[in-house]
Amino acid sequence: MDATKKPLRIPPQFGVYAEKHNLFEMFRKLIEDLLIHKPGDPLEFLQEQLKRDDNDVPAIIIHGPTASGKTTISKMVCSSLRTAYISADNLLADDVSATAAEAKKHLQNNQPIPTDLWVKMIQARLQLYDCVKKGWVLDGFPETREQALALQAVGITAKHYVVLEAPDTVLIERQMGKRIDPQTKEIYHTTFDFPTNPDVESRLVEPPEGCSETSTGERLMKWHRFSKGLERCYEKYSKFVNADQPKADIFAQVLTFLKSKPRSLAPHTPRVILLGPTGSGKGVQAALLASKYNLVNVSSGQLVKEAVANESKMGEAMKPYVERGMLVPDNQMVKLLDERLSQVDCTSRGWVLRGFPRTREQAENLSSCGHEANRVFFLDVPNDSVYERLTLRSLDVVTGQRYHSLYNPPRTVEIKDRGLQQPKDAEEEVRQRLSAFYAYAEEIADFCEDAQHVNADQDPHTVFECIESMLVNPTPKKLDLDE
Amino acid sequence: MDVPRASESKDYLQQHKIMELFDNLTAQLVFNRPDNPKEFMANYIQTLKESRTANMNFPCIFDETNIGSVFGMLDPTKKGFITFAQYKEAMVTMGCVGYDTSPPGAEQDCISQDTFTREVKDSLSRASATFQPQ
Numbered sequence: 145m146d147a148t149k150k151p152l153r154i155p156p157q158f159g160v161y162a163e164k165h166n167l168f169e170m171f172r173k174l175i176e177d178l179l180i181h182k183p184g185d186p187l188e189f190l191q192e193q194l195k196r197d198d199n200d201v202p203a204i205i206i207h208g209p210t211a212s213g214k215t216t217i218s219k220m221v222c223s224s225l226r227t228a229y230i231s232a233d234n235l236l237a238d239d240v241s242a243t244a245a246e247a248k249k250h251l252q253n254n255q256p257i258p259t260d261l262w263v264k265m266i267q268a269r270l271q272l273y274d275c276v277k278k279g280w281v282l283d284g285f286p287e288t289r290e291q292a293l294a295l296q297a298v299g300i301t302a303k304h305y306v307v308l309e310a311p312d313t314v315l316i317e318r319q320m321g322k323r324i325d326p327q328t329k330e331i332y333h334t335t336f337d338f339p340t341n342p343d344v345e346s347r348l349v350e351p352p353e354g355c356s357e358t359s360t361g362e363r364l365m366k367w368h369r370f371s372k373g374l375e376r377c378y379e380k381y382s383k384f385v386n387a388d389q390p391k392a393d394i395f396a397q398v399l400t401f402l403k404s405k406p407r408s409l410a411p412h413t414p415r416v417i418l419l420g421p422t423g424s425g426k427g428v429q430a431a432l433l434a435s436k437y438n439l440v441n442v443s444s445g446q447l448v449k450e451a452v453a454n455e456s457k458m459g460e461a462m463k464p465y466v467e468r469g470m471l472v473p474d475n476q477m478v479k480l481l482d483e484r485l486s487q488v489d490c491t492s493r494g495w496v497l498r499g500f501p502r503t504r505e506q507a508e509n510l511s512s513c514g515h516e517a518n519r520v521f522f523l524d525v526p527n528d529s530v531y532e533r534l535t536l537r538s539l540d541v542v543t544g545q546r547y548h549s550l551y552n553p554p555r556t557v558e559i560k561d562r563g564l565q566q567p568k569d570a571e572e573e574v575r576q577r578l579s580a581f582y583a584y585a586e587e588i589a590d591f592c593e594d595a596q597h598v599n600a601d602q603d604p605h606t607v608f609e610c611i612e613s614m615l616v617n618p619t620p621k622k623l624d625l626d627e
Numbered sequence: 628m629d630v631p632r633a634s635e636s637k638d639y640l641q642q643h644k645i646m647e648l649f650d651n652l653t654a655q656l657v658f659n660r661p662d663n664p665k666e667f668m669a670n671y672i673q674t675l676k677e678s679r680t681a682n683m684n685f686p687c688i689f690d691e692t693n694i695g696s697v698f699g700m701l702d703p704t705k706k707g708f709i710t711f712a713q714y715k716e717a718m719v720t721m722g723c724v725g726y727d728t729s730p731p732g733a734e735q736d737c738i739s740q741d742t743f744t745r746e747v748k749d750s751l752s753r754a755s756a757t758f759q760p761q
Contacts, residue, residue: 170665
């Protein structure tokens with residue numbers, strides 16, 4: 145039991161396991177719930193929490209000044225995510241609940257509804273089956289920081305907070321043209337969104353809150369007074385969307401945000417696979433990632449060469465294939481990688497792999513060895529650029545300097561004349577490698593569902609930034625809609 | 628630094644031994660790696676609740692044969708005794724809580740298997756009883 149001779153390590157497979165099942169976040173959520181509710185019997189409480197099937201339901205607040213279109217967007221989000229829609233109006237419209245009746249009494253006496261009453265109403269609503277099961281969208285509530293804090297104190301907090309923003313003048317103009325169909329409660333606009341049906345047109349009335357400039361101004365003042373305080377409550381997961389755009393554009397932006405997951409504090413060892421045709425910059429990106437994030441740079445070709453040079457048992461077995469310029473058989477390759485990726489530096493620091501897998505079968509074999517990547521990137525680059533990048537390269541045989549006739553042309557004609565091309569860069573060779581990649585690209589993409597595509601036809605550092613952002617942020621959630 | 632709510636929360640965690648509970652849960656998960664960790668954890672808490680009522684059979688990853696083999700490792704020549712230093716080290720390694728720091732035989736530097744087994748069992752069940760003492 146001498147820890148220096150045989151270090152007591154947590155098995156590396158557990159890291160993969162914990163990540164797969166999101167254990168860190170689960171534990172965090174459980175302890176958070178315990179601390180918020182402080183139940184007398186934590187065991188009973190934890191068991192209840194664990195027996196709930198799914199905690200990963202949407203919890204969204206959509207907010208914004210008057211006439212910013214928050215109700216429209218909320219309803220669109222609700223119908224596409226199939227979540228419950230909650231607004232102050234439909235909470236008050238509840239005839240059964242005693243709290244709603246009490247709140248209405250306050251309204252009739254022209255008094256504001258006290259915060260604790262609001263909290264009670266929302267708490268009761270969120271405990272209903274549809275909210276628990278499918279999630280909820282809260283439209284335009286909480287209105288003040290006080291209400292937001294009160295909600296947080298009882299453990300109600302959103303996972304996403306969306307604010308629709310627009311200049312005041314735009315909002316006032318919008319409000320002035322706002323019309324409501326009293327039968328369907330649909331909202332129309334006299335200039336931007338006029339009903340096509342003449343029956344509806346004849347029914348339109350002005351909204352109950354009035355559309356004069358002064359009343360809108362008053363409500364905008366109220367919004368500006370409280371919005372900063374609200375932002376502070378939700379700053380970690382908020383998103384500001386410009387509301388002065390077409391409805392579909394706003395909705396698309398909101399949806400992209402709702403797909404993103406909040407950053408987690410869970411320990412994260414990046415295990416990256418870079419896939420892409422020859423000349424897409426896999427090597428460059430891998431080197432950049434490895435140096436910035438201290439990852440182990442694993443290249444399948446390099447590994448084979450190392451094994452052969454070391455004259456290891458495995459290297460000897462691979463030697464005949466390498467000498468004939470054939471691909472090493474899958475089972476040997478997977479074994480070689482398994483050996484490399486199981487070493488301590490790879491399991492503790494993470495790795496970035498390139499040049500492998502080339503086929504779906506290889507990808508399957510690799511993940512069945514327990515080396516599952518948590519990020520897969522496809523470097524997309526058109527064939528023309530690949531030819532341009534590779535076939536124009538030349539090497540000065542005298543100085544060993546490398547040139548590229550477009551990006552880094554030789555300075556004199558003399559140097560240009562003695563430049564030689566690597567046989568691997570010949571157009572025919574490149575074409576073969578490209579077609580070898582594209583033959584299997586689709587089936588690998590099929591296997592790696594979480595793969596993310598990067599446009600690699602840009603400056604290397606732009607591509608790197610793009611990859612970085614995808615590496616650091618959690619992979620976006622797949623929302624089961626998008627049809 | 629210590630706002631009242633923070634210290635209140637810390638007290639709560641300590642009083643109900645929440646952190647110890649989660650440590651044990653993690654140990655169980657590392658060891659078993661079940662396909663459905665949620666269900667597994669719920670079952671673990673169920674057994675813990677039952678043992679709380681019965682005040683025995685606390686869930687623990689070590690059982691009696693494990694304790695026996697640990698002793699066997701420390702006493703490869705089968706003398707039937709281990710030294711006090713070995714005893715202490717074994718207790719720490721197995722994650723025992725509040726074990727007897729002067730067990731019978733400590734002065735002679737030889738601790739018998741019976742003492743060892745009893746101490747480990749007692750302190751392991753103390754470590755597994757992660758709830759507020761009744």
